Amino acid sequence: MPIEVRTHATLAETARAFAASRGAHILGGGTVLMRAVNAADPSVATILRPADPVLRQIRTEGREIAIGAGVTMAEIIAHRELGFLAPVARLVGGPQVRTTATIGGNLFAAAPYGDVAGALLALGASVVTGEGRRMPLDDLFRPHAPRAFVATILVAPSRDFHFVKVSRVRPKGVSVMSIAANLPRPGGRLQDPRIVFNGMGARPMRAVAAERALSGQPLDAATIARAASLAAEGLAPEDDAIASAWYRREVAPVHLRRLLEGAA
Ligand SMILES: Cc1cc2nc3c(=O)[nH]c(=O)nc-3n(C[C@H](O)[C@H](O)[C@H](O)COP(=O)(O)OP(=O)(O)OC[C@H]3O[C@@H](n4cnc5c(N)ncnc54)[C@H](O)[C@@H]3O)c2cc1C
Known part of the structure; x- marks a missing residue:
């Protein structure tokens, strides 16, 4: 055909x-x-x-940055206001892939791809569709969500953002998993923590049980141990050429614990 x-x-x-x-x-x-x-x-x-030029634009809208869905990984890395996302974009493939791969495409690339999508979900980003409808990324990633043409991604920069990518081949191997976390701690206690695993399901998924264990707590050794023990609860890793589902479940708590210890 x-x-x-x-x-x-x-x-x-x-x-x-x-x-x-x-x-x-x-x-x-x-x-x-x-x-x-x-x-x-x-x-x-x-x-x-x-071909609409909006898809290639990056602009500030109040607290948020509006990133056109056609903006590439290389453009994210080069943009002054997107320093918080650059460490994630830098780990997508090699230079050739980063020159062409777009942030919009990353939202729909099947697991274990989707490292940037996971980061955006952890940051509480929203998307604006081609029809001009705004929706949280949480809704776009819900099972059976209707398909959508994404025009723009809206995301607020965060100083509390942390990211780790676990791959067998460094620096540009595909993810066994990646973990993105936004961990604001006003007054020393975690408020609305968001933890997202990529590679632990068909799409990036929030580790809701671990988020609950962290919410309202100080980021101390006991809280970290409790959250790490719940890392894989509710997630649905699959076997693929990179790793088995069993292996992913086994190592998810270890990598979440390391990320949280690094953030403490
Ligand atoms: C060698 C190699 C290594 C890679 N390594 C990584 C990696 O380490 N981490 C990672 O996360 N990814 C990786 N990828 C996956 C991928 O290239 C990128 O993540 C990328 O962002 C996909 O973007 P694209 O613009 O090329 O998408 P395309 O290939 O153009 O599209 C992918 C899908 O998204 C849909 N789509 C694209 N734009 C939109 C839109 N605006 N609205 C709705 N649907 C849309 C398309 O219809 C298609 O189904 C790798 C790919 C390759 C080939």
Whole structure:
């Protein structure tokens, strides 16, 4: 079957074309999508190339930074206001991948990809769809959430953000898992902590049980031990070529404990 490739000048046109066909895929950098095309994946019937300049922009909106979905990892690393995300983007693939891979594409790249998506979820980011609808990333990642064309990602910088990527090949190996955490501690106690594992399920997932164990507590040895023991609760790791589900469950508490000790 030939694949149709269409370019749309505006977000609204792209959103309409995306909604009209289940086989329509958005072209970001193509690092994942073009592999599917080369493998003759029958689910790719139409490729939409959104050409609206908004997709390439990075701008400040009040407390938040609005990042166009077509902004690449290399552009994130180079941008002065995005220093908090740069350490995550720097660990995505090698230089060639980072030059083309987009932040929007990372939201939809299947596990174990999705390191930046996990970081954004931990930071409580939201997305704005091509139709102009804002929604928390939590909703986009819910099981059975409707598919969406993402135009912009909105995220507030945080000084309390921590990230660790666990891979077998350094520095650019694919994740066994990555952990992103936002751990604000006004007055010395954790308030609304968010911990996200990537690689422990089909999409980045919040470690809700560990978050509960941390909430309202000081980040001391007893709290860290309790949260680490709950690291994998409610998560659903899978076997893949990188690691088995069993291995991921075994090492998740160790890596969460190390991250929390580093943040304390
Ligand atoms: C060698 C290699 C190493 C990699 N290493 C890592 C890694 O270490 N960590 C990691 O996280 N990822 C990694 N990746 C995965 C991936 O390249 C990137 O994470 C990337 O961000 C995907 O972006 P893209 O722009 O290339 O997406 P594309 O390939 O263009 O698209 C991927 C999917 O996202 C959808 N999509 C894209 N943009 C949008 C949008 N705006 N709205 C809705 N849907 C959209 C597409 O329809 C498609 O289904 C690696 C990939 C390769 C090839």
